[in-house]
Amino acid sequence: MGLFSDVYYEVERDAEFVLRERGSKFYTYVYGVRSEIEVKEKLEGLKREYPDATHHCYAWVMGARGEGQRANDDGEPGNSAGRPILRAVISAGLTNVLVVVVRYFGGTMLGIPGLIEAYGGSSAAARSAAGRVEKYIEEVFQVTSAFEHEQEIHRLVAKFGARVLGSEYRESVTYRLAVKAGIVRAFEQAVMDHYQLTGKLVLNS
Numbered sequence: 421m422g423l424f425s426d427v428y429y430e431v432e433r434d435a436e437f438v439l440r441e442r443g444s445k446f447y448t449y450v451y452g453v454r455s456e457i458e459v460k461e462k463l464e465g466l467k468r469e470y471p472d473a474t475h476h477c478y479a480w481v482m483g484a485r486g487e488g489q490r491a492n493d494d495g496e497p498g499n500s501a502g503r504p505i506l507r508a509v510i511s512a513g514l515t516n517v518l519v520v521v522v523r524y525f526g527g528t529m530l531g532i533p534g535l536i537e538a539y540g541g542s543s544a545a546a547r548s549a550a551g552r553v554e555k556y557i558e559e560v561f562q563v564t565s566a567f568e569h570e571q572e573i574h575r576l577v578a579k580f581g582a583r584v585l586g587s588e589y590r591e592s593v594t595y596r597l598a599v600k601a602g603i604v605r606a607f608e609q610a611v612m613d614h615y616q617l618t619g620k621l622v623l624n625s
Contacts (some may be wrong), residue, residue, distance in 0.1 A: 443526020
């Protein structure tokens with residue numbers, strides 16, 4: 421996720437992976453998430469499913485730029501669980517994702533290096549099984565024209581690869597279009613150059 425790129429990556433599907441290491445079992449789950457409420461729901465669901473587990477360690481990244489991040493060791497030694505999980509997510513360039521590792525202690529201490537390897541390795545394997553899909557940072561425009569000039573909007577959609585989010589027909593026709601962030605200025609100029617069209621950027625969409 422480059423600083424000036426409008427591309428980012430999410431998991432393609434939820435996935436899971438099981439690792440057995442010297443008696444301990446690590447059940448790893450990967451979920452696509454969009455809010456901390458979803459994170460809480462997923463964690464609570466796993467705690468209900470595995471109420472007797474020793475630890476429920478996790479990390480999540482959210483936001484198109486990966487600006488929201490959190491890691492939790494859930495009682496494991498500091499930075500031996502949550503951070504390795506987080507590193508596995510970041511190294512894949514993923515966002516809007518939650519990885520939870522549920523551990524059942526098997527009686528043999530793994531030591532800090534062993535824990536880092538187990539949590540990081542199981543997270544990387546589950547993340548790989550989840551795949552990844554390319555997404556774009558977009559801005560939403562509202563473009564309006566008279567009915568007889570609707571075709572001009574269609575031409576703009578085709579030229580700029582915009583996504584049509586919806587349309588409304590009243591005394592004129594209005595389209596809501598998602599435009600890739602990297603070409604927003606060019607799109608805006610193209611709308612201004614069409615005297616038949618009016619357009620505005622829709623905030624907080």
